Amino acid sequence: MRVLMTSLAHNTHFYSLVPLAWALRAAGHEVRIASPPSLTDVITSTGLTAVPVGDDQAAMELLAEMGSDLVPYQRGLEFAEDESAQESDWEYLLGRQTLMAALCFAPFNGAATMDAIVDFARDWRPDLVIWEPWTYAGPVAARACGAAHARILWGPDVIGRSRQRFLEALRRVPEELREDPVAEWLGWTLQRYGCAFEERDVLGHWVIDPGPRSTRLDLGQTTVPMRYVPYNGRSVIEPWLSREPDRPRICLTLGISARETYGPDAVSYPVLLEALGRLDIEVVATLDSSQRERLDSIPDNVVPVDFVPLDALLPSCAGIIHHGGAGTCSTAMLHGVPQIMVPSLWDAPLKAQQLHRLSAGFHLPPADLTARSLTEAVRATVEDPAIRAGARRLREEMLAEPTPAGIVPALERLTALNRSNGVHRPCPSVMT
Numbered sequence: 001m002r003v004l005m006t007s008l009a010h011n012t013h014f015y016s017l018v019p020l021a022w023a024l025r026a027a028g029h030e031v032r033i034a035s036p037p038s039l040t041d042v043i044t045s046t047g048l049t050a051v052p053v054g055d056d057q058a059a060m061e062l063l064a065e066m067g068s069d070l071v072p073y074q075r076g077l078e079f080a081e082d083e084s085a086q087e088s089d090w091e092y093l094l095g096r097q098t099l100m101a102a103l104c105f106a107p108f109n110g111a112a113t114m115d116a117i118v119d120f121a122r123d124w125r126p127d128l129v130i131w132e133p134w135t136y137a138g139p140v141a142a143r144a145c146g147a148a149h150a151r152i153l154w155g156p157d158v159i160g161r162s163r164q165r166f167l168e169a170l171r172r173v174p175e176e177l178r179e180d181p182v183a184e185w186l187g188w189t190l191q192r193y194g195c196a197f198e199e200r201d202v203l204g205h206w207v208i209d210p211g212p213r214s215t216r217l218d219l220g221q222t223t224v225p226m227r228y229v230p231y232n233g234r235s236v237i238e239p240w241l242s243r244e245p246d247r248p249r250i251c252l253t254l255g256i257s258a259r260e261t262y263g264p265d266a267v268s269y270p271v272l273l274e275a276l277g278r279l280d281i282e283v284v285a286t287l288d289s290s291q292r293e294r295l296d297s298i299p300d301n302v303v304p305v306d307f308v309p310l311d312a313l314l315p316s317c318a319g320i321i322h323h324g325g326a327g328t329c330s331t332a333m334l335h336g337v338p339q340i341m342v343p344s345l346w347d348a349p350l351k352a353q354q355l356h357r358l359s360a361g362f363h364l365p366p367a368d369l370t371a372r373s374l375t376e377a378v379r380a381t382v383e384d385p386a387i388r389a390g391a392r393r394l395r396e397e398m399l400a401e402p403t404p405a406g407i408v409p410a411l412e413r414l415t416a417l418n419r420s421n422g423v424h425r426p427c428p429s430v431m432t
Helices: 011-015 018-026 037-045 057-075 090-105 111-124 137-145 158-170 181-191 257-262 269-276 289-293 310-316 326-334 348-357 371-383 385-399 404-418
Strands: 002-006 030-035 050-052 128-131 148-152 206-209 223-225 249-253 282-286 302-305 319-322 339-341 361-363
Touching: 002 018, 002 111, 002 137, 011 037, 011 326, 018 030, 018 404, 030 037, 030 111, 030 137, 037 050, 050 111, 090 158, 090 181, 111 137, 128 137, 137 148, 137 181, 148 404, 206 404, 223 404, 249 269, 249 310, 249 371, 269 282, 269 371, 310 326, 319 326, 319 371, 326 339, 326 385, 339 348, 339 371, 348 361, 361 371, 361 385
Parallel strands: 002 030, 002 128, 030 050, 128 148, 148 206, 206 223, 249 282, 249 319, 282 302, 319 339, 339 361
Antiparallel strands: none
């Protein structure tokens, strides 16, 4: 069959697609990756075939126009594990749907992108479109050409949960007061291509979920579980990565998300590194050149690196300190590494709370991140057997799921059931 995969023009969003794309290709299927042109070189560097569509103009114009004013709105997109106090609040749920449509979905799926991907889909005629959760050009293209379509998650399904709670509240609102920003935007977008909006356009015919079972949000949707397989981009294994550390190794990779969101003083690397320097541990800290320039000195037990493939580093680590990125969190869970998460945006607060509940890590909100709170969390990570056991349980859950290659037959069956384009192509993995 022919499979079109779509991604935001952001490396980490695309990286979540790569192992499944390889599995589909190895099974004999044709695979194309559609994304704005700025991602083309990244796509082709993986050996996959790129289809440049549209541009990033709408998203860049929004970010430039709003500037620092974007921060309060971003905070409206912080998802928590327990939102019971707000889950029935109509104004709150409506506001979140409005923010997601205006700040996430529409800017990253502009008219030029939609037109280009629909034109390609109508010409190439894919059987299946697989799209990461922000790339609504995927389901639109699928509807325009009659393909089946599925979301592939890179974290807990916060979009699906928020949508489910919104629809429950919407049914309780008088008809004359009802609003649905996501359906309105998707509706008039689909009308441009002769299609009428359907609710499954928001969440897909089914969802592919690479998370461990205990962190999934059960929304009653058809779900294909898949083992998470890390992809870190092109990398080289340095000799020191092959040597066992002589004391507990901690990875520090806070990135720039917290600093950009909460201000330049939210993450004080000199203070944090000085505190970690007093512990009997080895710290591998990912620091770019601008971060290093702000350091007067680096403690003897800190190994600064610009980049290191986490899939190669984490098996030797006793813990990791990070900001909650999708690939970082999933790679740590796969290797059974306890996590100290400093969550900033989107689903990171939810993941941090889940880790804490499952005794697999610590939740340190940026406002609570101090030298003392960090060192206490690191000591517990290294010394508490319950935390290590919790992290191992998450690893065992992930390893129990089928690999990307293992779910290909399920994708073939679901595609045959859901596509409406009348195209029939043999599925190599089920041929005799």
